[in-house]
Amino acid sequence: MRSYAIGDIHGQLGELERVHDLIAADREACGDVSAPVVHIGDLCDRGPDTRGVIDFLIAGRDRGAPWITLKGNHDRLMEWFLEPFPRHDPYLLVGYTWLHERIGGQESLASYGVTFPERERVFRVHDEARAAVPQAHIDFLKSLHLTYERDQLFFCHAGIRPGVPLTQQTEMDLLWIRDEFHESDADHGPLIVHGHTPVKDATHYGNRINLDSGAGYGRPISAVVIEGREAWLLTERGRVPLPQA
Structure with missing residues (x-):
């Protein structure tokens, strides 16, 4: 059973189009037009074109x-x-909001034409944002699921809490967890496919x-094709085995 997956996007529309072209080329090569493509979350922030994404x-x-x-978170x-x-979001550091320069909300709003001075009031930015962002985009964000399961695969944005059944994972962990998940070598049952924490290259652990x-x-x-528990990075040269940690 074949699945495709795409890592964090962060407003990079050109890159998103590029990896979809790679998936289309792989589909043509293997004759599979129906395998799902899972976008792992973080569509917005930091990059220049959240609206386009x-x-x-x-x-x-x-x-x-x-x-x-x-x-994604x-x-x-x-x-x-x-x-x-x-x-x-209570998970953010004290003093941080979506509009903090390290988070990326400013870039997302700029893609909708909303800019503001450093010392603007939040309610004014909020009013402008609500007027500028199409309701269809707000509805789309609300409609996004936290997980997707298929065969031997479990997709989520950040990861899972080891030792907790997959059906009992919390939204906070699925969107934000890092160290407790990354440091675990436990068998989680399905292969967990996630993003959230940047690495140099997409990696199979x-x-x-x-x-x-x-x-x-x-x-x-990064875009990958997964068959069973094996995965390949999709490149302009075709499939390349995913690096193993």
Whole structure:
């Protein structure tokens, strides 16, 4: 059973289009037009075209493409800020909000034409954002699922808490967990496919695959094809075995 997966996007529309072209080439090579493509989350922030990324994904959904798009922590930050009364994510460091320069909300809003001075009031930015971001984009963010399971694979954005059944994972862990998950060599049952924590290259760790290759910092997005528990990075030269940790 074949599945495709795409790592963190972070507003990089050109990169997203590039890796979809790689998937299309692999589909043609193996004659598979129906295998799902799982986007692992973090559609927005830091990169220049969050609006274009969401438009691209909505267009794929509307034409019936076999795409699954999961929610990342940055997507929830954007979703919560755009609620009628903006909600703050308690996982953030003290003093941080979605609009903090290290988080990336400013870049996301700029893609919708919303810019503001350093000392602007949050309610004014919020009012402008609510007026500028299409309701279809807000609805799309709200509709994103936290997980997707298929055969021997379990897809989520950040990872899972080891020792907790997959059906009992919390939203906070699925969107934010790092060290407790990364340091575990436990057999989680299915192979966990995730992103969230940037690595130099998409890597197979035996019990998990990390697909976040740093698009939030201007590096290329990674796309892989997975068959069983084996995975290959998709490149312009074709399939390359995923590095093993």
